Amino acid sequence: MASPAVPQLLLAMTLPLLWSPVAPTAQPELSQAGEESGQQLDQENGAGETILVSGYAHLEFASRIWPQALSRNLTLLAASTSFIPRKLTGLSLTTKCHVDHQGWSYCTCSLGYQWNSTLCSHFPSCTNHSSDLDPCHCRIFHDPVPSYCQLLPPVPANLTLGSHLQMPGNTLNITLFMSQEATNLRWFLKHPNRKLILLWPGTNVFQTYKQGQAGLSVTHVSYHWTGKYISIFEAQGFRWNLYQEVQVPLEEKEVTRLPDQLSISCATSPGFQLSCCIPRTNVAYIAAWSPNKDSQASMHNTSDSQCLVLAVQHCPAADTTYTCTLQSQNVTPLMAPVSVTIIQDGDTTCPEDFSVVAWNVTKAGHVAQAPCPMNKRGMIKRSCWSDGVWGPIQNSCTEGSILILCQEAQLLAGQGKPDEEVPFILSQLRGQVKVASTPSDLWELLHIVTILAEVVVEKRMELTGRALKDLLETTDNILDVNTSSLWTLAQAEKPSMGSDFLQAVEILVHSLSPQQHPFSFTTSNLQIQSQLFRHTSSPGYNMSFSTGALLKVQIPWYSLAPLVHNGTNISITSLVLQKLDHLLPLNYIQGLGNAPYTTPGLVLVIAIIADGQAFTQAEVIIDFEDMNGTLHCVFWDHSLFKGHGGWSNEGCQAQAAGAVTQCICQHLTAFSILMSQHTVPESPILNLLGQVGLGASILALLLCLGVYRLVWRVVVRNKVAFFRHAALFNMVICLLAADTCFLGAPFLPQGYSSPLCLATTFLSHFFYLATFFWMLAQALVLAHQLLFVFHQLSKHLVLSLMVILGYLCPLGFAGVTLGLYLPQGKYLWEGKCFLNVNGVRLHMFSEPVLVIVFVNGLVLAIAVLKLLRPSLSEGPPVEKRQALVGVLKALLILTPVFGLTWGLGVATLLDQVSEVPHYIFTILNSLQGVFILVFGCLTDKKVLEALSKRFCGTQPSNSAISLATNETYISEPGKRSEHASYEERMNT
Numbered sequence: 001m002a003s004p005a006v007p008q009l010l011l012a013m014t015l016p017l018l019w020s021p022v023a024p025t026a027q028p029e030l031s032q033a034g035e036e037s038g039q040q041l042d043q044e045n046g047a048g049e050t051i052l053v054s055g056y057a058h059l060e061f062a063s064r065i066w067p068q069a070l071s072r073n074l075t076l077l078a079a080s081t082s083f084i085p086r087k088l089t090g091l092s093l094t095t096k097c098h099v100d101h102q103g104w105s106y107c108t109c110s111l112g113y114q115w116n117s118t119l120c121s122h123f124p125s126c127t128n129h130s131s132d133l134d135p136c137h138c139r140i141f142h143d144p145v146p147s148y149c150q151l152l153p154p155v156p157a158n159l160t161l162g163s164h165l166q167m168p169g170n171t172l173n174i175t176l177f178m179s180q181e182a183t184n185l186r187w188f189l190k191h192p193n194r195k196l197i198l199l200w201p202g203t204n205v206f207q208t209y210k211q212g213q214a215g216l217s218v219t220h221v222s223y224h225w226t227g228k229y230i231s232i233f234e235a236q237g238f239r240w241n242l243y244q245e246v247q248v249p250l251e252e253k254e255v256t257r258l259p260d261q262l263s264i265s266c267a268t269s270p271g272f273q274l275s276c277c278i279p280r281t282n283v284a285y286i287a288a289w290s291p292n293k294d295s296q297a298s299m300h301n302t303s304d305s306q307c308l309v310l311a312v313q314h315c316p317a318a319d320t321t322y323t324c325t326l327q328s329q330n331v332t333p334l335m336a337p338v339s340v341t342i343i344q345d346g347d348t349t350c351p352e353d354f355s356v357v358a359w360n361v362t363k364a365g366h367v368a369q370a371p372c373p374m375n376k377r378g379m380i381k382r383s384c385w386s387d388g389v390w391g392p393i394q395n396s397c398t399e400g401s402i403l404i405l406c407q408e409a410q411l412l413a414g415q416g417k418p419d420e421e422v423p424f425i426l427s428q429l430r431g432q433v434k435v436a437s438t439p440s441d442l443w444e445l446l447h448i449v450t451i452l453a454e455v456v457v458e459k460r461m462e463l464t465g466r467a468l469k470d471l472l473e474t475t476d477n478i479l480d481v482n483t484s485s486l487w488t489l490a491q492a493e494k495p496s497m498g499s500d501f502l503q504a505v506e507i508l509v510h511s512l513s514p515q516q517h518p519f520s521f522t523t524s525n526l527q528i529q530s531q532l533f534r535h536t537s538s539p540g541y542n543m544s545f546s547t548g549a550l551l552k553v554q555i556p557w558y559s560l561a562p563l564v565h566n567g568t569n570i571s572i573t574s575l576v577l578q579k580l581d582h583l584l585p586l587n588y589i590q591g592l593g594n595a596p597y598t599t600p601g602l603v604l605v606i607a608i609i610a611d612g613q614a615f616t617q618a619e620v621i622i623d624f625e626d627m628n629g630t631l632h633c634v635f636w637d638h639s640l641f642k643g644h645g646g647w648s649n650e651g652c653q654a655q656a657a658g659a660v661t662q663c664i665c666q667h668l669t670a671f672s673i674l675m676s677q678h679t680v681p682e683s684p685i686l687n688l689l690g691q692v693g694l695g696a697s698i699l700a701l702l703l704c705l706g707v708y709r710l711v712w713r714v715v716v717r718n719k720v721a722f723f724r725h726a727a728l729f730n731m732v733i734c735l736l737a738a739d740t741c742f743l744g745a746p747f748l749p750q751g752y753s754s755p756l757c758l759a760t761t762f763l764s765h766f767f768y769l770a771t772f773f774w775m776l777a778q779a780l781v782l783a784h785q786l787l788f789v790f791h792q793l794s795k796h797l798v799l800s801l802m803v804i805l806g807y808l809c810p811l812g813f814a815g816v817t818l819g820l821y822l823p824q825g826k827y828l829w830e831g832k833c834f835l836n837v838n839g840v841r842l843h844m845f846s847e848p849v850l851v852i853v854f855v856n857g858l859v860l861a862i863a864v865l866k867l868l869r870p871s872l873s874e875g876p877p878v879e880k881r882q883a884l885v886g887v888l889k890a891l892l893i894l895t896p897v898f899g900l901t902w903g904l905g906v907a908t909l910l911d912q913v914s915e916v917p918h919y920i921f922t923i924l925n926s927l928q929g930v931f932i933l934v935f936g937c938l939t940d941k942k943v944l945e946a947l948s949k950r951f952c953g954t955q956p957s958n959s960a961i962s963l964a965t966n967e968t969y970i971s972e973p974g975k976r977s978e979h980a981s982y983e984e985r986m987n988t
Contacts, residue, residue, distance in 0.1 A: 094149040097141075108138045109149035115139060116237045119147060133188070133196060133230065136239050156180035156235045159242040165330060166225075168251050172218040174229055174244060179212070182233040187216050189415060190243075191227040192282045193304055197415045201823070202458055205414030223248050223281045224411060247283045249331045254279060256305075257324070257336050259369035259379065263362045265343040266315035268352075276324030276336050277307040285326045285334075318342060341366060350384035356393055364388050372397035378440065398440040402432050406444050409451040418459045422452055423467040430470045433477035439490035445478065446501045453504035458824075462513035468528075469521055471508050476523040479579045487583055498583040499645030502603065502670055503638050509575050510607045510614045517571055530573035533560070543574050552623040553606065559618040563610040575605040584636065587646030592634070603636070606668045613752060613828070615668070622663040633663035636670040693926025694743045700933040701736040707937055708732075711946035719795055720785060721942065726799065727778035728932070730806055731771055735929055738767035745833035752822075757833040762818055765835055765845060769810030776852045777802040779859040786866050817844040 097107040106126050109115065115136050126138035157178040166172050176185075187199040187207065199216065201207050204225075208215040218225050226248040232241050258275040276287060287308040289297050294314045300307045308324060319341050326334040341363055343349055348364040362368040362384040370380045376397040383391035409425055412418050429448060436442055449471070456463070463471075478501070491497050509528070512519060517532035529543050541555035553574050563570055580603045604622065608615045622633075633652035640646035652665040708729055715721055741764040748757050781798065821827040821836065829836045835845060937943055 097145060103142060105141045105145050106138065107141060107145060112152055113149035114152050114238055115147070115149055117234045117239045118237070120239060133232070133241060135241060152238060153236050155240065155242070157182065157233070157240065157242060159231055159244055161244040161246065164245055164247055166221050166246055166248050168222050168248060169220055172221050172225065172246060174216045176214040176231050176242070177212065178214070178235065180235045182214075182235045185209075185214055185231065185233040188230040188232065189225070189227050190230060193280050198417050199414055200418070202412070202414035203454070218414065221248050223250050223254065223279060226282050245282070248281070249283050249328060250278055250281060250326070250334060252334055252336065255324070255326065255334055255336045257338050258371060259338065261339050261341075261367065261369070263341045263343060263366040263368065263384070264315065265349070265361045268361055270315055271311070271313050272315075272340070274310045274312070274322055274324075274338050275307050276326075277305050278326065279305050283328050283331070285328045287324060287326050290323050290325065291320070315342060316340065348386070348388045350388050350390050353390060356380065359390070375400050377403055395438045396440050397438050398444055399432065399435050402436070402441055402444045405429060405432065406448050409448045409455075412451070412455045418455050418461060422455060422461060423464065423470070425452060426467050426470040426474070430474045430477070433474055436486070439486050439493065442478070442486045442490045443494060443497065446497055449474070449508075450500050450504045453507040456511045457507055461511055463508065463511045464513055465516040465519055468508070468512055468516070468519070471505070472521050472523065472526060472528060475505055475577070476525045479525040479577065495585050496644040498580065499585060499636070499638060502580060502584065502636065505575070505577070506605050506607070506670065509573055509605060510609060512571070512573060514569060514571055514609075519573075525578040526576060528573065528575045530571060533570040533572070541572050545576050553604065554621040554623075555618055556621070560608075563608070563615060569610070571609045573607040577603045577605065585641070585644055585646070587641045587644060589640065589646060589648045592647060592649065603670045605670050608668060611749070611752075611754065617666070618668055620665045620668060623657070623660045624663065625660065631661050633665060635665060635667070689923055690926050691743065693923060694739050697927055697929025698736060698739050698743070701732050701739070701929040704732050704933045704937050707943065707947070710950060711943050714946035715940070715942045722795065723781045723798060723802075724778060727774050727781065727802060727806075728937075731774045731778075732932060734767045734770040734774060735932070738764055738771060739929065741767065742834065748833050752828060757828070758822075760833045761828060761835060762814055765817060766810055766814040769813055769845065769848060770806055772849050772852045773810050774802075774806040775856060777805045779856045783859045783862060786862055813844055813848060
């Protein structure tokens with residue numbers, strides 16, 4: 001056992017194999033105890049042969065001085081009597097260990113050696129603050145040391161970068177090419193002024209992985225993304241760090257001029273100072289002022305900025321523009337001009353003033369500027385009007401600590417560790433509200449809350465009770481009357497401040513971790529109550545409040561029951577905010593704008609979370625104290641008025657219930673109550689019509705498959721009939737699968753945590769799209785028949801093209817949709833196992849469907865013209881009537897089969913549309929399976945003849961209007977249309 005404070009060595013040895021025995025030579029300054037752990041030494045090897053053996057030797061030294069030559073006269077002891085001693089001619093040092101007085105070994109690897117990643121992760125680092133960049137060169141062990149450092153293999157990867165200099169606004173792409181399988185890959189950024197930052201997929205950051213290659217992309221880079229990009233991964237049993245240095249030049253907007261213009265009287269102020277400041281970055285800049293005659297320039301550095309100050313000793317004789325030029329290699333120079341206006345005799349001026357700050361004499365029509373007080377950033381400005389009268393003071397100063405928090409929050413769009421930093425920023429934000437004294441302070445505080453809400457949504461974070469309390473205390477202080485005077489000035493700059501703040505608070509309240517329930521918190525301006533439903537049956541949700549006019553909130557159990565699947569836990573949170581309704585913009589939808597409104601001074605926010613997903617479709621009953629006047633319920637719709645938000649009454653109505661007034665809404669959002677005369681009727685029949693129609697379609701499609709099973713060989717005896725019925729058969733299969741998935745989706749577990757829900761959504765999307773692509777395939781075949789009458793078609797080629805169009809194209813759309821929107825949490829529609837309505841369904845379903853419908857409409861027009869032209873030109877009245885009947889039947893078949901009724905979906909996509917298009921759209925398209933059975937199958941002459949012959953034994957008639965190939969012909973003696981002749985030419 002080594003004595004305390006005695007150095008130790010762990011060695012790898014190179015050993016020549018010699019037959020002649022070598023006697024051990026005594027070495028009084030060291031003792032040895034060896035153990036072979038490498039290649040077995042074979043006695044049959046020839047004399048003088050040398051091999052490399054990895055072994056372990058524990059050497060103790062009497063002093064801290066390492067021996068100069070460890071290879072001289074050292075003999076490896078034999079493991080057995082049959083083992084011939086071998087002579088060591090060299091030792092390669094791998095590990096140095098120092099044992100402290102408590103018996104802990106501090107071991108460091110030599111250059112080119114390292115501990116394996118498994119051992120590295122189980123033992124602490126020698127440094128006090130172990131970081132993610134720790135190369136695993138030094139570890140602390142308790143005797144005995146479990147292993148020694150191992151020789152590193154060649155680096156198994158290469159980190160490439162297109163250019164070390166990235167222009168602002170561009171996309172940075174870094175690629176890691178790996179020759180070996182890598183695990184635990186992470187990306188970091190070491191900013192010049194910040195600690196090591198973890199990079200995660202966020203608003204600006206995208207990470208890609210595929211076989212042998214990993215990529216990092218950063219969009220819209222700025223100087224905040226400058227620094228050393230590091231890739232850390234494990235391969236071949238070791239931890240590897242590779243890095244690339246990236247430089248991002250500054251932009252002109254990042255150059256601060258203090259002041260940016262100046263009006264001065266040389267009689268009162270013979271000299272002045274100009275400053276040009278830039279944030280610290282790894283791009284080296286050379287700054288210079290011009291003109292610099294009779295001036296002195298000096299550099300002043302702070303922890304996060306660099307300023308070039310120009311001290312002008314004497315006023316110029318005339319107006320002069322001073323320019324601060326910042327130059328760097330391979331970068332366009334930055335120019336920051338400052339105009340200096342000299343006040344001449346006779347000029348109208350504003351006199352000196354010492355209100356708030358000292359305002360010097362300023363020329364009329366110019367703006368005087370003064371620096372903000374200590375610890376604040378920005379400028380205080382005051383206009384000198386044309387008549388020489390001072391205007392109001394514009395204070396854009398912002399507390400430095402608030403700006404630092406805002407910058408930290410902004411960088412969370414891909415940088416840092418949101419799970420740790422979001423709660424930290426919330427805890428810091430609570431104290432910053434008390435120091436807010438300017439509109440800029442308030443705007444930045446609300447901006448921070450909004451950014452944190454976006455990060456929480458992007459990362460699907462769950463907040464603890466402590467973090468939520470910090471948010472609520474911050475909200476309470478913001479709503480306090482002491483800050484109300486700042487809202488008017490702040491909202492003049494950004495009218496949607498109140499709406500954005502409300503939305504951010506809603507999002508953050510939704511993010512309360514289920515483990516934190518039940519949760520309640522009360523302040524002077526808000527009350528919050530949250531609870532968890534763990535049972536499968538309940539009288540519903542009931543919560544009472546003592547705030548103002550609000551008495552009670554109820555959610556009936558029949559609204560909650562659909563969310564409970566296999567013991568799913570439901571959390572419901574109610575938040576009442578005082579005074580916020582007065583801070584929201586005065587925006588009302590049409591029908592509410594002409595009435596005088598008063599509000600009870602509160603806003604109610606309700607959140608329902610099931611399986612980590614928020615739901616907004618539920619019936620909410622809110623009891624208010626009885627009020628005078630005609631009452632009407634409204635909710636705050638964030639999407640109205642170009643994103644500024646507004647009050648809407650859609651889906652809400654007020655009714656008297658004894659001594660109280662009830663507000664009943666069919667959705668969850670921020671509620672209030674207003675005076676109005678109008679209500680919006682509900683339409684619960686739509687869901688019932690859709691379900692009944694889908695059920696009938698499924699039965700009709702099954703019957704259609706049964707009919708095809710009986711008559712298939714009879715109706716596909718020529719190519720034209722084969723193409724049509726093959727397309728129709730695949731449409732039936734796809735529509736049947738799609739309708740089944742859609743009808744059964746409400747009965748499945750909801751949310752992203754349910755693989756069955758995700759699979760059902762994907763299959764519904766795929767099969768509905770496939771139905772329309774098969775419609776398109778049939779339309780294109782029909783168009784070819786009508787336009788290229790004498791062109792022969794190959795059955796196998798056309799069928800292959802139809803399969804590619806009918807299945808591979810929709811599969812591509814469905815796969816791309818899943819890959820794009822699932823990682824962003826935008827794939828599922830809340831409360832349903834179907835595509836999200838917020839843009840996803842429009843771009844990935846509605847738009848392709850409408851394009852196909854448009855193409856099918858053109859084919860229908862061509863078919864009608866072709867049917868009308870030969871029949872109505874020269875034929876007798878009988879032929880005209882029969883042609884008209886053929887056109888009518890063609891329309892009845894092609895319209896539902898080709899999906900032209902889906903064109904009504906355009907009307908349902910429009911805002912503020914009446915309910916009539918919704919009813920027509922629902923009825924026609926839920927019954928599309930019935931239409932296909934009736935008009936695509938049972939009205940087909942060949943199908944009817946085949947069924948009649950099979951069941952009744954009757955013979956077909958000798959004249960008919962055939963719709964099997966979408967052609968009209970009359971079987972009269974000696975006369976047939978050109979379409980009938982074409983069908984004969986197409987026979988196989």
